[in-house]
């Protein structure tokens with residue numbers, strides 16, 4: 322991460338990265354999801370920002386929040402089978418023993434299994450976000466176990482920057498839903514490539530492999546040229562239509578025109594909607610977003626000056 326971004330105090334991260342956050346309650350996230358569907362027929366995936374767990378009680382609180390999210394997504398009258406939000410979750414949110422810090426991820430698998438069972442009861446789909454490389458094996462193994470237990474409603478994420486990504490295509494459970502991303506975590510040269518265009522070429526290549534193997538592919542990038550190549554080249558080459566894939570983007574990244582075009586072409590679009598119940602737990606995510614796109618700080622500052 323850029324050292325300057327690392328030095329920004331949390332209260333300023335909060336100010337500058339505000340557009341990336343739906344709000345500070347589950348209701349804010351649900352309202353954002355409802356608005357996206359009503360105004361633009363865009364679907365959503367809700368994500369609780371709750372990183373940096375230090376106690377088992379905090380990990381448990383996150384499980385309880387996800388259970389509330391499952392219930393809301395499954396029963397809130399604003400949603401039906403047509404527009405029900407999915408939920409995205411990070412394994413590290415459910416353990417005080419992070420693998421990033423050489424812990425053993427104590428409790429995380431059981432917590433995710435508990436959420437998975439509740440989600441099945443409410444017909445809510447889940448996606449397990451992919452965190453730094455320390456978590457890759459854990460996450461894929463857990464997905465394999467959950468699929469073997471019959472949980473077909475949980476999907477995977479693969480990061481094309483990782484050298485291991487192509488081999489991981491073969492380790493995925495058969496037919497699992499897969500979100501393909503370039504990956505937001507900075508990884509050392511020994512584990513990952515740093516050339517962004519190459520990461521994105523891999524997005525196209527791996528999307529094609531996965532579609533040919535019968536996976537539902539979630540093509541997650543804000544790069545308009547690659548979204549167009551996915552739709553104009555990969556889909557026709559595989560014969561897969563709009564019912565076998567979707568395009569995903571993150572809340573706060575302005576892509577209204579592209580989303581409109583995709584909807585006209587019958588391609589499903591989904592926005593990843595993060596919210597936080599506690600600001601300190603959102604700071605790590607928001608800092609990564611600012612690191613990825615520092616121009617957001619100037620956009621926010623300009624808006625504030627204009628309003629002031």
Ligand SMILES: Cc1cc2nc3c(=O)[nH]c(=O)nc-3n(C[C@H](O)[C@H](O)[C@H](O)COP(=O)(O)OP(=O)(O)OC[C@H]3O[C@@H](n4cnc5c(N)ncnc54)[C@H](O)[C@@H]3O)c2cc1C
Nearest residue numbers: 450451478502503504505541542543544569570571593614
């Ligand atoms: C739905 C979704 C889920 C994701 N889940 C994960 C995950 O589980 N694990 C993981 O490691 N990563 C995840 N990511 C992040 C992803 O790995 C990339 O870091 C992120 O999408 C930026 O890469 P890009 O492909 O959009 O390409 P970029 O080259 O970074 O972006 C393309 C263009 O979009 C614009 N843009 C990009 N980012 C922003 C921004 N933040 N604000 C405004 N404009 C922007 C810029 O104009 C840029 O030129 C997810 C991304 C999405 C869209």
